[in-house]
Amino acid sequence: MIDNTESVRGSGGYFRYGRTGIYKTHLFGKPSIIICIPEMCRRVMTDDQHFRVGYSTSFMKLLGSELLASYSPEEYKGVRRLATAPIVGHNSLAEYIDGIEDLIMNSLDEWSSMNHPIELLKEITFKVMIGIFLGFNNNSVIAKVGHLFPIMSNALISLPVNVQGFAFHKALKPRRKLARIIQSIVEGRKKTVAMMWSVIYLTEHPHILKKVKEEQEEIIQARPPSQKGLNIREIKQMAYLVKVIDEIIRITTITFTTFREAHVDVNINGCYVIPEGWRLLSWARAVHLDPEYHPNPQQFIPSRWEDYNVKVGSFIPFGYGSRLCPGMDLAKLGITIFLHYFLLNYK
Numbered sequence: 394m395i396d397n398t399e400s401v402r403g404s405g406g407y408f409r410y411g412r413t414g415i416y417k418t419h420l421f422g423k424p425s426i427i428i429c430i431p432e433m434c435r436r437v438m439t440d441d442q443h444f445r446v447g448y449s450t451s452f453m454k455l456l457g458s459e460l461l462a463s464y465s466p467e468e469y470k471g472v473r474r475l476a477t478a479p480i481v482g483h484n485s486l487a488e489y490i491d492g493i494e495d496l497i498m499n500s501l502d503e504w505s506s507m508n509h510p511i512e513l514l515k516e517i518t519f520k521v522m523i524g525i526f527l528g529f530n531n532n533s534v535i536a537k538v539g540h541l542f543p544i545m546s547n548a549l550i551s552l553p554v555n556v557q558g559f560a561f562h563k564a565l566k567p568r569r570k571l572a573r574i575i576q577s578i579v580e581g582r583k584k585t586v587a588m589m590w591s592v593i594y595l596t597e598h599p600h601i602l603k604k605v606k607e608e609q610e611e612i613i614q615a616r617p618p619s620q621k622g623l624n625i626r627e628i629k630q631m632a633y634l635v636k637v638i639d640e641i642i643r644i645t646t647i648t649f650t651t652f653r654e655a656h657v658d659v660n661i662n663g664c665y666v667i668p669e670g671w672r673l674l675s676w677a678r679a680v681h682l683d684p685e686y687h688p689n690p691q692q693f694i695p696s697r698w699e700d701y702n703v704k705v706g707s708f709i710p711f712g713y714g715s716r717l718c719p720g721m722d723l724a725k726l727g728i729t730i731f732l733h734y735f736l737l738n739y740k
């Protein structure tokens with residue numbers, strides 16, 4: 394049945410503007426299916442009995458296959474609960490507001506005093522992750538492992554060649570040092586990208602920027618004079634900013650796809666048989682930019698999120714099912730705090 398699908402090369406023009414369907418391709422050295430149908434994306438991301446995570450070999454080896462693939466779905470639930478406890482739930486996150494706030498305010502302060510272009514934002518995310526997992530103000534840890542981070546990032550997208558001189562080989566040692574937090578740090582970089590896009594989209598849409606600023610100013614004005622800094626109650630009041638962030642995340646879709654692999658032949662909806670060993674890519678970017686699910690998908694319209702009934706599986710920036718991004722709320726919290734201070738105090 395798979396033979397009836399269209400073959401495509403790469404992920405360029407076809408998917409950029411959204412197109413419902415499924416497509417056969419050959420990506421990352423394996424026969425793969427690109428899925429641009431919400432119901433099917435949802436099925437693939439929730440059916441842990443038939444599909445397992447299917448990242449590239451370098452990715453699996455460097456992140457530790459034990460983290461990703463070798464547990465049964467049931468065992469993995471427990472492991473994941475333990476590993477992600479520090480970043481899941483409002484109570485846990487409320488504890489980090491002060492730490493994240495300090496980091497963001499200090500960084501913004503420092504950057505504003507520089508008179509040359511800077512690589513905005515990159516290091517904030519790294520410091521936030523180190524702060525959460527190893528303690529805030531932990532400058533000695535940052536000094537010890539900071540330089541290892543670019544080595545790991547490059548290696549994740551390299552060929553898995555364990556020979557001197559190759560990116561993969563260089564990353565094997567750092568991997569041991571960073572093992573516990575590496576995936577979160579790598580994932581956390583996406584938050585940085587989202588922050589950068591927020592600044593760009595808001596600058597390009599002054600009427601939306603004005604509305605966000607007004608909301609933030611109202612929150613500050615209602616605050617008792619004795620209160621210093623943001624608290625979780627205020628963050629929950631930022632109804633318009635939440636919509637702006639969702640819209641930025643939809644339109645940019647930083648994680649453009651998720652990776653699964655069929656470990657037996659699987660029949661989907663009685664229509665397609667996915668052969669064992671094939672990769673399945675739930676192509677979030679195509680779904681998010683498909684006019685069938687998001688009218689005028691290329692336009693930045695935060696107000697679409699007012700009473701917006703999105704079809705199941707058609708808004709999947711953080712994945713779906715048992716592998717749903719555990720950093721989702723933390724990422725949104727970081728972007729919120731950053732935008733709050735950036736928009737109120739800087740140009």
Ligand code: HEM
Nearest residue numbers: 577580581583584587648651710711712716718719720724
């Ligand atoms: C805008 C920012 C982010 C985006 C768009 C994003 C997106 C995603 C997506 C789509 C997945 C699912 C992958 C899959 O189903 O295979 C995922 C998994 C994951 N994310 Fe994020 N993420 C972000 C930020 C973060 C942050 C800040 C952290 C850490 C604190 C984090 C930690 C993780 C981890 C550990 C996983 C693996 C979960 C598992 O396999 O069970 N992410 N992320």
